Amino acid sequence: MRKIQSSTLLNHFRIEADQLCVDYNGTVALYDASLNLDAGCICGLVGMNGAGKSTFFKALMGFVRPSRGKIRINGLSVQQAQREQAVAYVPQSEGIDCSFPVSVWDVVMMGRYGAMNLFRIPRESDRQAVIHALERVELLDLRNRPIGALSGGQRKRAFLARAIAQRASVLLLDEPFTGVDIRTEKLMADLFLQFRNEGHSILISTHDLSHVRDFCDLVVLINKTVLAYGKTSEVFTSENLTMTFGGVPPDLLSGPTSIEP
Amino acid sequence: MIELFGFTTNSPASFVIEPLSHEFMRRALVVSALVGSVCGLLSCYMTLKGWALMGDAVSHSVMPGVVVAYALGLPFSLGAFVFGVGSVTLIGFIKQKSRVKEDTVIGLVFTGFFALGLVLVSKIKSNIDLMHILFGSPLGISSNDLRQTLIISVVVLIALTLFRKDLVLYCFDPTHARSIGINTGFLHYLLLSALSLTAVAGLQTVGIILVVAMLVTPGATAYLLTDRFDRMIILAVISSVISSLLGVYISFWSDIETGGAIVLVQTILFLMAFLFAPKYGILKNKSFIS
Numbered sequence: 001m002r003k004i005q006s007s008t009l010l011n012h013f014r015i016e017a018d019q020l021c022v023d024y025n026g027t028v029a030l031y032d033a034s035l036n037l038d039a040g041c042i043c044g045l046v047g048m049n050g051a052g053k054s055t056f057f058k059a060l061m062g063f064v065r066p067s068r069g070k071i072r073i074n075g076l077s078v079q080q081a082q083r084e085q086a087v088a089y090v091p092q093s094e095g096i097d098c099s100f101p102v103s104v105w106d107v108v109m110m111g112r113y114g115a116m117n118l119f120r121i122p123r124e125s126d127r128q129a130v131i132h133a134l135e136r137v138e139l140l141d142l143r144n145r146p147i148g149a150l151s152g153g154q155r156k157r158a159f160l161a162r163a164i165a166q167r168a169s170v171l172l173l174d175e176p177f178t179g180v181d182i183r184t185e186k187l188m189a190d191l192f193l194q195f196r197n198e199g200h201s202i203l204i205s206t207h208d209l210s211h212v213r214d215f216c217d218l219v220v221l222i223n224k225t226v227l228a229y230g231k232t233s234e235v236f237t238s239e240n241l242t243m244t245f246g247g248v249p250p251d252l253l254s255g256p257t258s259i260e261p
Numbered sequence: 262m263i264e265l266f267g268f269t270t271n272s273p274a275s276f277v278i279e280p281l282s283h284e285f286m287r288r289a290l291v292v293s294a295l296v297g298s299v300c301g302l303l304s305c306y307m308t309l310k311g312w313a314l315m316g317d318a319v320s321h322s323v324m325p326g327v328v329v330a331y332a333l334g335l336p337f338s339l340g341a342f343v344f345g346v347g348s349v350t351l352i353g354f355i356k357q358k359s360r361v362k363e364d365t366v367i368g369l370v371f372t373g374f375f376a377l378g379l380v381l382v383s384k385i386k387s388n389i390d391l392m393h394i395l396f397g398s399p400l401g402i403s404s405n406d407l408r409q410t411l412i413i414s415v416v417v418l419i420a421l422t423l424f425r426k427d428l429v430l431y432c433f434d435p436t437h438a439r440s441i442g443i444n445t446g447f448l449h450y451l452l453l454s455a456l457s458l459t460a461v462a463g464l465q466t467v468g469i470i471l472v473v474a475m476l477v478t479p480g481a482t483a484y485l486l487t488d489r490f491d492r493m494i495i496l497a498v499i500s501s502v503i504s505s506l507l508g509v510y511i512s513f514w515s516d517i518e519t520g521g522a523i524v525l526v527q528t529i530l531f532l533m534a535f536l537f538a539p540k541y542g543i544l545k546n547k548s549f550i551s
């Protein structure tokens with residue numbers, strides 16, 4: 001579906017974060033956080049509430065300014081990468097007004113704006129991208145609904161569809177699984193695996209540790225800084241998790257699997 | 262026979278046609294229709310972005326700008342623009358640097374600017390008519406004011422139409438706008454500039470005090486009637502133009518304040534939508550329950 005980005009051929013990492021430090025008015029939220037992410041892999045971001053997961057995403061998108069550190073996406077600065085539609089971001093909660101008079105179709109079409117001309121007149125290819133994205137999250141039937149007339153989980157899918165429609169090589173998903181039903185969870189997990197096979201890189205934060213085991217190639221454990229980073233099979237150990245969650249050993253590792261391998 | 266506010270004309274046709282024989286009425290109608298359409302368009306963004314108070318602030322803050330511009334012989338739109346954008350910048354600055362809440366800061370800044378305007382009017386000896394600025398007078402608009410208002414309206418209409426999609430996205434989800442590389446700072450100031458310019462255009466027809474109605478009511482009326490943004494724009498513009506024209510006619514025939522007439526018609530249209538709108542009108546809900 002997607003062409004290989006020329007920058008990948010130049011051997012850039014998809015995401016390169018080097019020693020990021022972020023503070024909110026002097027309160028440190030993240031320090032010395034480094035991460036390299038290759039093409040075609042899914043990386044899980046795990047940490048307790050307030051560990052700085054969302055802050056990490058916001059720093060990667062340039063929404064909070066790191067006091068130190070360097071970020072490259074596809075070898076480009078964040079602004080350039082955004083202008084080239086290299087990165088799609090779905091925040092933890094959309095701070096949007098749900099009574100806004102736009103339809104699901106309009107919202108997903110907004111994912112295409114960056115690729116359109118200045119006056120945002122959709123071409124046939126943009127329409128195809130929107131239809132395709134809506135199909136993938138199974139919302140095509142509801143495309144004419146106002147966005148406010150969707151349920152919370154359907155709305156989450158609509159915003160995921162918007163990110164898909166963007167056709168970015170890097171997907172940043174901040175807790176995409178909260179508030180969705182099991183069926184949607186499975187649908188989304190399958191979708192992410194497809195994207196990985198198509199060569200996308202996905203950074204995903206989640207509180208459901210079984211997801212990490214099921215489909216993340218890499219895992220980052222954070223608590224204000226990166227505690228451990230590497231292949232899931234090596235890093236995702238109970239000792240490391242105990243350290244991440246401040247001495248509470250989570251036994252979710254032995255919990256039931258929601259996704260068939 | 263039509264009876265309106267005690268005034269009687271022979272037929273609906275003469276109610277409409279007879280005033281057209283006067284030059285000042287033709288001017289007033291053109292200005293009102295154009296200003297109405299700009300305000301109608303902008304009001305959609307104001308209501309959706311929750312900028313009603315901001316609209317009130319900017320429209321009052323342009324007052325000293327208009328006075329200074331008149332005194333210096335500059336175009337009043339320039340003065341209005343500088344003070345309108347200036348007031349919003351000042352509001353943002355004070356809010357950021359102090360712990361005072363935003364609505365307090367807005368109230369504080371615009372009344373300060375407005376007071377400055379009043380003081381300037383009384384101090385600078387010129388031919389500025391305070392009543393004209395406060396309450397508007399499309400029936401007595403000078404050809405210079407007319408020309409400027411036409412230019413402002415056309416410029417704002419074109420800018421808002423060209424950047425319609427980006428502005429909707431900016432109002433709906435600025436985070437996403439930024440994440441796809443759209444310059445949201447530019448859109449913010451585009452909307453603010455449009456607001457300042459529209460406020461002085463609206464000042465010509467309904468005056469500073471009532472201009473906020475022009476910037477809010479048509480959008481609110483349209484919002485009750487549809488779930489689609491494009492339709493909302495069309496409905497807002499239609500209701501705004503209709504009330505502007507009707508207001509001017511009523512004012513002509515019954516010799517009442519034009520600004521008041523325009524805004525009253527607008528308010529009546531809103532109340533009708535509030536009661537009878539197909540999906541969101543309250544009477545609809547009532548019949549649904551019983």
Ligand SMILES: Nc1ncnc2c1ncn2[C@@H]1O[C@H](COP(=O)(O)OP(=O)(O)OP(=O)(O)O)[C@@H](O)[C@H]1O
Pocket residue numbers: 024027028029047048049050051052053054055056092
């Ligand atoms: N806008 C802000 N201003 C001040 N402090 C903030 C702000 N946003 C987050 N913080 C603080 O920064 C820290 C990290 O927050 P962040 O939202 O990144 O956590 P998180 O890992 O995403 O948590 P959760 O799992 O609850 O989503 C927290 O201590 C939080 O209180």
Ligand SMILES: [Mg+2]
Pocket residue numbers: 053054055092174
């Ligand atoms: Mg978070």
